Amino acid sequence: MALQRFAIPAAKLLRSKSHIVPGQLLVTEHFFQVPLDYSNPAAGSITLFGRSATKHETPVFPPDEPPSPKPWIVYLEGGPGFGNREPQDHPLTRTALSRGYQVLYLDHRGVGFSTPVSTAMLARLPGGNGPNAVDVQANYLKLMRQDNTVRDCESVRKLLTDGLPEHKARWSIFGQSYGGFVSISYLSLHPEGLREVFLTGGLAPVGKTPDQVYEATFRKTIERNALYYKKFPEDAETVRQIATYIEQEGGSQGVPLPGGGFLTVPRLLTIGIAFGGHGGFDQVHSILLHLKSSLDQFGFLTRASLTPLESFTSFDTNIIYAILHEAIYCNGPGSASNWSAYRVGQSLAQFSWLCKTNDSITSSASPDQPILFSGEMIFPFHFETYPELIPLRAVADRLASTSDWPALYDVDQLRKNKVPVYAASYIHDMYVDYGFAKDTANLIPGVKTFETNLMHHNAVRAKAEEVMQNLFGLRDDVLD
Known part of the structure; x- marks a missing residue:
């Protein structure tokens, strides 16, 4: 499948400012300007934001010559939809x-401080609040996927390495989760810009359809539910108690939340997204315990019990995560998602609650079986229960039915890859299927993989030292 390749101009540096932070770090905040649409540079520009970090050194004697620039490594965050933490708070920095x-922590386009997308921002696009608003907003969002993030990276690389010889102008990238998907697209589109690639939970399911992805991740989600209820068997009844209250008090619309939007039973069950990370079981149990305690003591859900729940997933502040999540699996023309996770889930008996509209979920669920949580899936009802997403329902439907997506990966280019790739792959990963990750690792020459069944998807944060040691060991150690 042919990838669209365009001339990539060097980014324009709008401004930068450096400051020293504790830990002997010199952090520089950069704002860059790049084209919104690389196929049509005249269509306008967007701003990219990144923070770079290097050691702050105070030598006793000034160097006789200016030091050579250190090689760059660029961190690409997961998501899609999330910006970067500050360098001093990031495990990669040290x-x-x-x-x-x-190190450069570059926010993907549309997130963080990189012309971040919001409902209000989309409505203020030219034509974004008129009769063709759905088309205007959907077309803008279609430019926010990983192929254009790769082009943004290349544009910034050309600026930051200007004047360096070719072998020193290449840089390294480190992709976590969706950042790994960006990295695989980078290997497809512009391998000439790369020295090496590090991946954590980011071996993208190349060649797999959205339905195949969700069939696999639902299977893993069922396994994680079983382990959750094994750890917290009392929560089977807790979920039923909370769900019954929501249905009785909120009806089909749900219980109003303090910050807007509604708590429905399906929205409650989507907090199982946390099951894929270290500490996720305890986070979900804490949420349920808070809600149950409120019901037991007062007979209603207090604001204090609802607030942690409504901010548990950040769809109101990171809308790209919700509205483009299935689009990152649409690799080329003819690949419409059509609400893939919703359709796949509805076909599974364990998730019969996805089929319910006006019927009671609690009364129809088997009393002998716990009600299962969903995992990393986006459903249409997200656009009925989150206040920031409610105005975007028609746009989300349009994107779900879109079938003219550009290709994201070039399998022929990946098969002849010469860039070293070092990947951490998690056997029990609930978000990125291990079997599909192995297929991708076998597709790309030069991939060295650290595999473990003792870590989950967020191990780069939860078990940073161990992950970094093994990952860089793949590069530095000799394999007999």
Whole structure:
């Protein structure tokens, strides 16, 4: 499948400012300007934001010559839809600086401080609040996927490495989760810009349809539910108690939430998204315990019990995660998602609650079986229960039915890859299927993989030292 390739101009540096932070770090905040649409540069520009970090050094004697620039490593965050933390709070910083890199934490387009997408922002696009608003907003959002993030990276790379010889102008990238998907697209589109690639939970399911992805991730979600209820068997009854209250008090619309939107039983059950990370079981149990305690003591859900729940998933502040989540699996023309997770889930008896509209979920669920939580899936009812998403329901439907997506991966290019790739792959990953990850690792020459059944998808944060040691060991150690 042919990838669209365009001339990539060097980004324009709008401004930058450096400051010293504790830990001997020199952090520089950069604002870059790049084209919104690389196929039509005259269509306008957007701003990209990134923070770079290097060691702050105060030598006793000034160097006789200016030091050579350190090689860049660029961190690509997961999502889609999330910006980066500050360098001093990121586990990669210490590891990378100790190995002689300077690090760039670049926010993907549309997130963080990189012309972030919001409902109000989309409505203020030219034509974004008129009769063709759905088309205007959907077309803008279609430019926010990983193929254009790769082009943004190349544009910034050309600026930051201007004047360096070719072998020093290449940079390293580190992709976590969806950032790994971006990295695989980078290997497809512009491998000439890369020195090496590090991946954590980011071996994208190349060649798999959205339905195949969700069939696999639902299977893993069922396994994680079983383990959750094994750890917290009392929560089977707790979920029924809370769900019964929601149905009785809120009806089909749900219980109003303090910050807007509604708590329905399906929305409650989507907090199982946390099951894919270290500590996720305890986070969900804490949410349920808070709600149950409120019902037991007062007979209603207090604001204090509802507030942690409504902010549990950040769809109101990171709408790209919700509205483009299935689109990141649509690889080329003819690949419409058509609410894939919703359709796949409805076909599974364990998730019969996805089929319910006006019927009671609690009364129709088997009393002998716990009600299962969903995982990393986006459903149409998200656009009925989150206040920031409610105005975007028609746009979300339009994107779900879109079938003219550009290709994201070039299998022929990946098969002849020469860029070293070092990947951490998690056997029990609930978000990125391990079997599909193995297929991708086998597709791309030069991939060295650290595999473990002792870590989950967020191990780069939860078990950072161990992940970094094994990942960079793949690069540095000799394999007999």
